[in-house]
Amino acid sequence: MTSPQPVEDLLRELAPQVLAALTRRYGRFGDCEDAVQEALLAAARQWPEEGVPENPRGWLVTVASRRLTDEIRGETARRQREARAAALLPPEALLAASPAEDLSSDQDDTLTLLFLCCHPALSPASQIALTLRAVGGLTTAQIASAFFVPEATMAQRISRAKQSIKSAGATFSMPPESERAGRLQAVLHVLYLIFNEGYTATSGPDLQRSELTAEAIRLGRDLHRLLPDDGEVTGLLALMLLTDARRLARTQPDGNLVPLAEQDRSRWNAESIAEGVALITQTLSRARLGPYQLQAAIAAVHDEARRAEDTDWRQIVALYELLTSLSPNPMVALNHAVAVAMVDGPKAGLDLLGSVETDERMAGNHRLDAVRAHLLEMAGDRVAALASYRAAARGTISLPERRYLEVRAARLDDRS
């Protein structure tokens, strides 16, 4: 008997390779994806009991191919009964693939699959679901429970995503060189969203959620192995490692959030920090600068401070200035204002907030109110800070954030 964990890890690693082999042979991405999922489920049932076959990848390819050819034969028979046109595929394509075939360029295959799953015709929610299933090898049930929706809802979303890919005419091939940078951006964004989805969970069934974080990092590592010279790929991996390193310290056992300044830094994961710092240091010196690298660099400055008061805020301000010039957005401006307040005092931070307040994208955003509240509190304006904390608490849809903001407000209120 083999224990389930190594089997699951092995299946997750093989999933994209098997799917790529099938899709390259048969086309029909959607049907191949279903067939591979069934083969993975069969393996997850059988292997822990009967042992892992000698050639696990070949086993999966064979089982998935059989499923698919059964499916195609059934379809063909139906079509013939209806006296329609000839079968979709030449007869030799209906034979199950021999396991050794078509497994040459696994590396490019994973990348091609990622590009396909993050196709611009799909909504972010669909890109995420499809990536987790087709590339990550997670089951529909696992994805559904991670996103707190019923399995039927998630199954529909995945099947709709595959239909959209089909009707967009996308095939299993690398996008042309001219589109590649834009498509890679989409892939990075999807990995980042998966990571955040897992990282920001504070309570509830957090087991499934930290699985998402781990999955995003695993896919990030894969991508980094495939594109080691891409600065943003490295930057994203470093950012995820440096952020995830603080996971244990960021919440209390009751699910309450602990602000960065109050976290017990001895609980940060030193190994992840070392790896993230090494990655970002190495890539900053040679790759073209980008937003993920800058965010990773900022995370590294925080992670390298042994105590909150040792934080090199000047360096953080400089990094936010670079980030603002590279990809200006109001959330970056908010964080920039906080950093400036730490260097030049709350008044300077509040002045900077002025520009964010006029940004339409921030209208009614509770984070603006929360940052204003902090800076007003730093400045000693208790009454205005209290009002801003309360506005922020009303604006958030996050239960832990609301609790945190209400506690801050109550603390000020008690002093009146």
Place this chain on the structure above:
Amino acid sequence: MKYVVLIYNNPATWEALPATERDRVLGIHNRIIKELSESGELIRVDGLAHPANTKTVRLRGGAAVVTDGPFTEAKEQLAGVWAVDCDSIERAIEISAPVAEYDTVEIRQLMDLSGLEM
């Protein structure tokens, strides 16, 4: 983003509708529910029994005090609840608008257990 769509109506208005009109409106409901379940946005959908079946409960002095009938005395009462998971509030409004012909629809966002430290 997850929302509940709360559908309120006046049972008397509904009862007074001709059968054909009622069928037409129910057809719209069914069409939307089918579309939402096919797109993977529907979490669940429930219709509520007539408000006459309502019990209202209050705990007073440690004992449950139960009265018949709904908590609010308005003519408009909660008639149905959908839970949806969609990309934006605009999408939630788009989904809900077609059923708000005789009914009034209220869209409430569900709280999330996740959050960022500040």
